[in-house]
Amino acid sequence: MIVVMKRGATEEMVRRMARRVEELGLKAHVIVGTDRTVIAAIGKKPEGAQEMLASCEEVEKVVPIMAPYKVASLETKPEPTVVRARELAIGGGHVGVIAGPCSVESEEQIMLTARSVKEAGARGLRGGAFKPRTSPYSFQGMKEDGLKLLAAAGNATGLAVVTEVMTPHHVELVARYADVLQIGARNMQNYHLLQAVGEVDKPVLLKRGPSATMDEFLLAAEYVLDQGNKNVILCERGIRTFETHTRFTLPLATVPYLRERTHLPIVVDPSHGTGIASLVPPMCLAAIACGCDGLIVEVHPDPTHAASDGDQSVTPAVFSKIMSECRKVAEALGRPIE
Ligand code: PEP
Ligand code: MN
Numbered sequence: 001m002i003v004v005m006k007r008g009a010t011e012e013m014v015r016r017m018a019r020r021v022e023e024l025g026l027k028a029h030v031i032v033g034t035d036r037t038v039i040a041a042i043g044k045k046p047e048g049a050q051e052m053l054a055s056c057e058e059v060e061k062v063v064p065i066m067a068p069y070k071v072a073s074l075e076t077k078p079e080p081t082v083v084r085a086r087e088l089a090i091g092g093g094h095v096g097v098i099a100g101p102c103s104v105e106s107e108e109q110i111m112l113t114a115r116s117v118k119e120a121g122a123r124g125l126r127g128g129a130f131k132p133r134t135s136p137y138s139f140q141g142m143k144e145d146g147l148k149l150l151a152a153a154g155n156a157t158g159l160a161v162v163t164e165v166m167t168p169h170h171v172e173l174v175a176r177y178a179d180v181l182q183i184g185a186r187n188m189q190n191y192h193l194l195q196a197v198g199e200v201d202k203p204v205l206l207k208r209g210p211s212a213t214m215d216e217f218l219l220a221a222e223y224v225l226d227q228g229n230k231n232v233i234l235c236e237r238g239i240r241t242f243e244t245h246t247r248f249t250l251p252l253a254t255v256p257y258l259r260e261r262t263h264l265p266i267v268v269d270p271s272h273g274t275g276i277a278s279l280v281p282p283m284c285l286a287a288i289a290c291g292c293d294g295l296i297v298e299v300h301p302d303p304t305h306a307a308s309d310g311d312q313s314v315t316p317a318v319f320s321k322i323m324s325e326c327r328k329v330a331e332a333l334g335r336p337i338e
Pocket of ligand 2: 298
């Protein structure tokens, strides 16, 4: 349930009420809005708890949260969440673009890509150092050496580094170098990993599992939020369907659907969503047109020789064109790309 505090409730009143919620055996998430503060009280509520809390003087009302995801729900927090990392801002009218190679391969490759995507207007640099590959014989990533190269490229350009963490054992290591922790599609329901990144003070980019429903996706985000990390970005990256001509099927209706249910920002990954470089530019435009808060795009200086996902990677020149076209669409809709 949501305990809505009266307008003007002091911090001390909020703290006291949060304590009272916890004394009832519930978890208290304090959410400070521009208008008023609410406390999401999560857990199995004891008999009479709602009435008891509602009768407190500093409480305006107590209402049940209908959605299965509680902290992620718009019911709990009607104001959009803005996730920031270095110069990247995503959500609440801020449209931010993250770009870079599928995998970090060398200093030259990551520096060149970082400089060119920055020049084109990206605010985040993606690149995998730990790669989840279908085959154990495929390139697995440069690991910590790759993280070091990413951090150097981030420092040289000011771009926020977005990179995947695959296991709870690596969270501390990856968080030392990254600005945003990416949870890959294959790990969307790795609950221990979600809880581990939930304990870290770095934003999380959570990719939708290729067979996950919207509720499963939002409940995965809830695992992170429940640990206290409020900075979660949701990423639609395509789902598995009967269609085999594209690598995955990219359902853009996800964007407005999630918008009606959550305050978390929503980004789209047209690279994995299609698997085909020529389809990436139009799907970037479509994603911006349907109201996403950002894009994550695979860019490689030499896609044909990429260590992973070359078929879906665009060149820096194509990326630059994508950015200028996306800007026109975004501006026409009154949500300019920063
Ligand atoms: C990636 O971003 O390179 C990646 C592996 O993505 P996903 O987890 O969506 O497959
Ligand atoms: Mn990839």
